Amino acid sequence: MPSSAMPAPRRSPGPQAPAAVTAVGLRKSYGDKTVLDGVDLSIPAGTVFALLGPNGAGKTTVVKILSTLIKPDGGQARVAGHDIAAAPDGVRAAIGVTGQFSAVDGLITGEENMRLMADLHHLSRQEGRRVTAELLERFDLAEAAGKPASTYSGGMRRRLDIAMTLVGNPRIIFLDEPTTGLDPRSRHAMWQVVRELVAGGVTVLLTTQYLEEADELADRIAVLHGGRIVADGTADELKRLIPGGxxxxxxxxxxxxxxxxxxxxxxxxxxxxxxxxxxxxxxxxxxxxxxxxxxxxxxxxxxxxxxTPDLDDVFFALTGGSTPPNQPEEAVR
Incomplete structure (x- = not known):
């Protein structure tokens, strides 16, 4: 059990903070398998919102729906003020997405991957070079920038993947298990990047296989189980839901x-x-x-x-003893 003299401080977006992401009654099925069964979300701007759940619970499905990659079977959602069904282009212009599996092209260099992303965002050549150099330095990839991405370690490829997400300076970022495969030092470095982004006003929706990560980063945490949100609150609020403190x-x-x-x-x-x-x-x-x-x-x-009970205890209590997430979800789920 963790212990502390005082609870860890958390950011408060305030009662008037606008919602960067809202969802009401999201539903999605694949054949006879119901993945989402009426999911409601409200994520204030400039905060980190963590979505936890067992493998196959539908966390990636939520991300794919909100990023307009797939359509829900029911429900509504708005991202950055845009309806995901009526204005998908507006949603895509406002977001950045890092999925579970790397989008890096291993046949070209890290720098070329970054410049390609800059071209896709219609940045000028000068601006693309500036952003590329800044992000490669920020993610400790400058020395390896001229090497083929296929030679990178798993952690380096993940850092490059996230750096590519930031090229367009998105105000809302979906990070789907972003630190999978990273060593502890790289993971902590990534946490600092997330904190810096949020300090600059960026909103982050995070799915993670590390309960410690949600506890460390998230302003609010939702637990997804059986296709529904079974709990939603700050880490401290969730820990107080179960006995043992x-x-x-x-x-x-x-x-x-x-x-x-x-x-x-x-x-x-x-x-x-x-x-x-x-x-x-x-x-x-x-x-x-x-x-x-x-x-x-x-x-x-x-x-x-x-x-207080830790998030492992909370997870077991809320999901009926399901194994905590410890590997990436299947691509579709």
Whole structure:
């Protein structure tokens, strides 16, 4: 279980923030297999929204529908103010998409891949060269820029793929499991890129096989299971949905420890560590109640930590024990 004295700070888009992406009642089936069964989404501009679910849950299908690659069987969606059915060209002009599988052409160099993308975005030759050089440097690919992409490692190809997504300076980016195949250092570097993008006002819809990644990056997280969104909230809100959280108080004085145990009757004592463990959901209200009881008795703890279930626990609880995502979804699903 992770522990922390204070919850990690999260960005707040504010109540007036416009929605960059909305979806109501999205449905999609393949034959007799229902993949999406009425999915609703609302993603505020300038935030990271993570979509979690078991393999085959339909995360990639959501991305493909919102990016106009496939049509839904039912429901409506708007991306950057454009209806995905009525104005697909407007949607495509506003977004960037990095899919599960690399779009890099291995027969040409990294730099040529970037320039090709610049040409597709109708950038001038000078602007295309500038953007290409900037992104290759940003993704630590400048030294390998003149080598065929087929010689790149998996992580390098992934970084090039994402760099190509950014050539058109999209305001909304769909990242479908973007760090799959990256080593931990590269993954953390990618997280920093996402943070920088969002700090600049970009909206990111992220599907990921790493629960830690969603916890680290996302302002809000939705869990997709059985074709429906079964939970939606901040990481801290989701962690409070399931039991298992507690507050741990530690004392340096044995007398204070005994007194606190008497005041907090529901606490589990650890006499050797001079600690108490109190079942708690980590909410501000419940924390204040514990501290008020200690203050009223004139007792002061030396250390207070909040332990909450992690996203692995949340995932198992919400998906009925399904295996957490650990590999890319099938291409169509």
């Amino acid at each position: 507690y507050v741990r108080l530690r004392f340096s004085d044995a007398a204070a420890h005994r007194s606190a145990a008497a005041v907090l009757a529901d606490a589990v004592r650890d006499d050797e560590a001079l600690a108490l463990r109190i079942p708690n959901d980590g909410s501000q209200r419940e924390l204040r109640a514990i501290l008020d009881r200690l203050d009223a008795a004139g007792i002061e703890a030396d250390e207070l930590t909040v332990h």
